[in-house]
Amino acid sequence: DSGVTQTPKHLITATGQRVTLRCSPRSGDLSVYWYQQSLDQGLQFLIQYYNGEERAKGNILERFSAQQFPDLHSELNLSSLELGDSALYFCASSPSIVSRTDTQYFGPGTRLTVL
């Protein structure tokens, strides 16, 4: 158990809808990362927050947004969902801002299915 929790575990929704994925980092970790894992794109970094501020952006679509709250939990919002958004979404956390050397601790993931 990494100490990172994600809810829900599974999510099934329809095209055009909006969903929110939630992540609670390990106690004491200030950085939260979001990743998308799909069969065709592999594992891709989406976005990083550090202590409430956006720190780095990856291949995140404009339809997707995230935020990190004062209690350090984070939410990833996915809107106008398309079939291709079906994937496993991981959250990870680390103690500091420097992901180059930090160990990232991954949650179990949220499996999103868009029908």
Added chain:
Amino acid sequence: AQSVTQLDSHVSVSEGTPVLLRCNYSSSYSPSLFWYVQHPNKGLQLLLKYTSAATLVKGINGFEAEFKKSETSFHLTKPSAHMSDAAEYFCVVSDNTDKLIFGTGTRLQVFP
């Protein structure tokens, strides 16, 4: 831009035999390199990391990897495979903006 190439998408070994998972990286400066493992229906777990200290890095569960700058490689090895090692393994490089860039993964099968 930095990248990693995992040379084998699938590797099959017998229990008790050595494991070799190959990874080559491309980087314009000194990289940080990681190996993560993903068991079925689970999140990713760090096996080991190289961050410009010792070139031979020991990780959890008997795995180790050697950073070879001249060969731009960071292969993962284990002397004796166990059934519980069956999983997907990802080689990861950290780029100059601190983002993690994942390889495409190597699925390790271990036969009894």
